[in-house]
Amino acid sequence: MTARDLLKRLETFAASDDPKKGGVEPATPAPSSIREKCAVSVAAAAIIARNGVDIQTAEVFASLVIFSGQEFPLKNVLGALPRNLPSEAQTVVTIGMANLGFFVVDRLASRDAIENGGPAVLVNDRGGKYVVVTDSRTGQLFQLTANAEPVPYDLKRLSSYARVATFEYRSAIDPLSATRRGHTGLRWIAALSSRFQGVWLTLAGISFLLAVLGVLSAAAISTIFSEVITRAALGTLPLLAVGLILIVVADAKLSDLRSNILSWVANRLEFIVNAASFEHILRLPPSLSERASPAAQAARMRSFEGIRDFLVSPACPAAMDIVLAPFYAVIVALIDWRSALVLVGAMLVFALVFLIGLRAARIYISVVADAATEAQRIAIETFDRLQTISDVGLQHVWATRLSASLVRDQAAQAQLQKLGAAIEAVSSSVFSGSIIILMVMRGLAVQSSITGGVEVLAMTILGLRCLLPFHTFCLSILRIEQIRKSVAQVNELKEMPTELERLKGRERMEDLAGALSLVNVGFRSADTRPVFVALDLDVRPGEVIALYGPAGTGKSIILKMILGMMEIGLGVIRLDGVDIRQFSVEELRRRVSYVPQQPALLPGTLRENLLLANPLASDASLQEILKVVGLDEDVRQLPNGLDYHIAADEARGFNDEFRLRVAFARAFLTNSKLILIDELPNSLMEGSLGELLRRIISDFRGERTIVFVSHRADFLSQADRMVELSYGGVPRIVAVSRAKSEKRA
Incomplete structure (x- = not known):
């Protein structure tokens, strides 16, 4: 996030305590890039200090983040701070920067460490802790004093006891980062x-x-x-x-x-x-x-x-010892070159056995995996359709089908075990045969003299040391092939692009006006069957749209597609005339209010759960919104109120109504011109939760665009237009007045 962007967002949030209140024009930034960033740091520090951090520590942390050159959503910056704040300021800063993805190195201060430590470093001297930043154009150093005021910095001021902490972003030096792996070529x-x-x-x-x-x-x-x-x-x-x-x-x-x-x-x-x-x-x-x-x-x-x-x-030490086999062969060659040839020949035979066995193992393990997957699929399908199978009397047919799949699975397993036994037999024969040949050859060479017996003993020990790792490695062929598949699976997973990687460099969103357009949008299920096709819908700002249809026709999918949570396989979705694929998903979801069908509470305080939607919301705003969604009394009864800590195993203990009201509170805190509401449980629609939905529709009609899912006629009638979905068909757009007349007819 650039300095101007953050300043604008800070001023917008500061004016958004009331969900219906708009923002103000941003202040003119300072002409100097450093002064501009310092102004942002001061503003950000004031917000960070609201989370219990003292203002000096907040200014240091904010300055390091702003001057780092990396872009972070404000929500991530606040979430990086430790929950239970340590008393030591540098510990707070170090933990926060590490959580944001920086490598932190603390060392004795020196000219080189400060000048080449990055755009911003933290100096800890007898005079206290302060941030030193570097002007990228001139290389001049500036110390950030109180209120992040930059003043020229003189390195001669450093004492011999001073220490400096440098911060380098992980992607630049971490060998696991995609950037670094792109340079090294390593998986x-x-x-x-x-x-x-x-x-x-x-x-x-x-x-x-x-x-x-x-x-x-x-x-x-x-x-x-x-x-x-x-x-x-x-x-x-x-x-x-x-x-x-x-x-x-x-x-x-x-x-x-x-x-x-x-x-x-x-x-x-x-x-x-x-x-x-x-x-x-x-x-x-x-x-x-x-x-x-x-x-x-x-x-x-x-x-x-x-x-x-x-x-x-034992296979891993054996793999390490294999590398040292030439060392033993050289020692044996110094004693008798003919014996060394026996060892080299045995090693080549072991290598041939290993390659042939590995190729066969790859085939058999693949067959076993396919057979096991098929058996598991049929078993799951059997349990899913148990009632239907019983109703039509196909128990015998289905049992025969399941038994046949299990037989194929067991047969494949047996073939794999036979392969393992065959490899073991061949490897053991090569191992024992090589040792016997080695002993016989050396015994004949020394003609059974006493000294020759000593050489035979030494040669046998060295031969065992040389060939045993090869034998052990061949016995582990099946395990090695499984390891290869495991490594491939991990690599495949880690190389799948994340949302942020796939959408890096997308445009930033301005505040939404609420216009929504779906042009020829369609969706296919995992088995490629179309769920719906050719959805064309233009929604004006402030319009209320209802989605309805049987289960599985794509109502929730449409909401998730608007949020960028589902791929748009067919067509285009635009917000305010811009294709949503041009936006960062973080920006998109942060700018759209969404009430999911099954909202969740995360471990942490109730306040933290609410501030996920808007980290800048004040206590007054939270209390007002809790009252609007009907949670004020429930929260008041909790120990510590908003600061009640929800344990991981306790999050699911709250009933559906409580969690849905929290979801509505988050939607209000997001303060978006576009509100998406998934279908609410029918059992709760008769009570105050249904009344809350009615109130949202009536209060925000004309001001905010609302798209909600329902199957109840009393709620559908409150929409301006309805989208009727049917599985595999083209959605039908119906005006509410026309729908009412059709129903009367």
């Missing part, structure tokens, strides 16, 4: 792994040390065998025994350390992936996120389980 999981480079290097170092210990253990065992057993040199036994024990202990400790690190990485990655996936699902367009069932959404969240299981399984 999301690969970019996430790059954040653990230090951990991977540590694990590589541990694996190399384990390889060295493996060679040393082979050498120690061979030395004990040759010196003690064959030559009876008992004097060296204690020293050799201690050395071997130390090697074994070090090997065990390093192996345990590697396992612990992998477990930590697995848990950390699982937390990051699940949290990021959940956040991304919430940011997807409703047309995508609402189409998937809760079970499908939960399955997306479980996509990482296969990766976590791999990291804590």
